[in-house]
Amino acid sequence: MENQKQKIKKVFEKFTKNKQIHESVLLIENSGGDFSYHLEYGGKKTDTPILTASITKLFTSTCILILREQEKLSLDDKIAKYFEEDTLSSLHIYKGREYSMDLTLSNLLFHTSGLTDAIEEGSNKAKKRAIYKDRQMSFDETITKTKQLKPHFEPDMGKRAHYANVNFDILGKVIEIVTNSTLEDVYKQFIFDPLGLKNTYLPIDEDDFVPNVYYKDTSFYIPKTIRSIRASGGCISTARELMIFIKAFFGGRLFNKTIFHELGVNNKLQAAMSPIHYGAGYMKIPLGGLVTLFMGKGELLGHSGSTGSFAFYYPASDLFFVGDVNQMANPALPVRLVMRLAMSIRS
Known part of the structure; x- marks a missing residue:
């Protein structure tokens, strides 16, 4: 164990x-909890609030999988079941054919819809505006902006996947429609309360604390933006509570973990996100490929966020x-x- 800690510390300090x-901040534990090691830098600690960004997708995925277990929805459901035609019309038109009404919950969860990310891909300036100009954007505005962009491919086209936040923004709205509740209340009922998470939450108003995030050397405060992407990137947590959650997610405490075998398909994401693949609401990163010169072993399962x-x-x-x-300047x-941590301590 001490040898592992030394290897971890060396990688962290160099990084x-x-x-x-x-x-x-870094926290590492094993399933049993008899190995726990943390490292801190720049004053950030295990109980310091973290803007989890796209790790939020794991929380949204959890709710979808629980509702599936409760037979309140099916991943084969077309999203047209949950929305008015006016909302979806022209959302997905590819090579002159409209697929908007054919999109399924599975397409969203696996990022196989082909939809485009309005902020990341809308224009060269769109992402920079999102960072430098804090503004609230409604769900309807997100859908409208997505309609202005061309999809990358038709749904379920080959083994293609394209990461886009709008997929999970729509899933979040589906959760609210199915449960007749707010997303923050569903998170609380399905995840936060069962796991005893006291410092994990979705900010909903100006009184809710949102951590600053760095873009290069500048620290930004973007609470309106964060409140606009609740289901795809708006959750606040701490390293300590994220550890509780990620163990529960893969350990079967929130839903039957046989789902990972049942929904075992994963597809490689767009080249800009290589070598990441995407499964049922989570990232899968193989360690044995070219990117590690075939020296790695196994794979990483979970999620990262664009805020780091x-x-x-x-x-x-x-x-x-x-x-x-x-x-935020380097999501990789x-x-x-x-x-690097996994490679340094591979068994």
Whole structure:
């Protein structure tokens, strides 16, 4: 164990010398809990609030999978079952044919819808505006902006997957429609209360604390933006509570974990996100490919966030990695860190 800790510390200290990283926290534990090790940098601690960003998709996926177990929805359901035709009309038109009414919940969960991300792909300036200009955007506005962009492919086209936040924004709205409740209340009922998470929440008004996030050397406060992407990236947590959640997600405490075998399909995401694949609401990162010069073993399962957050399980060593590097300028940073950690302690 001490040898593992030394390897972890060496990777972490080398990584946090990166000029883009101003603060960071890392927590590593095994399933049994008899191994726990944390490292801190720049004043960030295991109980410091973290903007989890796209790790939120794991929370949304959890709710979808629980509702599926309760037989309140099916992944084969067309989203047309839950929305008015006016809402969906022209959402997905590819090569002159409309697929809007054919999209399924599965297409959204696996990112196989082909839909485009309005912020990331809308224009070269769209992402920068989202960072520098904090503004609220409603669900209807998100849908309208998505309709203005061309989809990448027809739904379920080959083995293609394209990561787009709008997929989970729609899933969040479906959760609210099915439960006749707010997303924050469903999170609380299905996840936060059962796991005893006291410092994990979806901010809903100006009184709810939202951490600052770095873009290069500047620290930004973007609470309106965060409240606009609740189901795809709006959750706040801590490293300590993310560890509880990620263990529960893959350990069967929230839903039957046989679902990972039942829904075992995963597809490679767009080239910009290589080597990440996407399964039923979670990322899968193989460690044995070209990116590691075939020296890795196994795979990482979980999610990273564009703000530098990460929550992954490494089955080959039975270890969970959670934490944050708090940097939006390079979304690959958290993935690179966890890959290096896994490679350094591979069994």
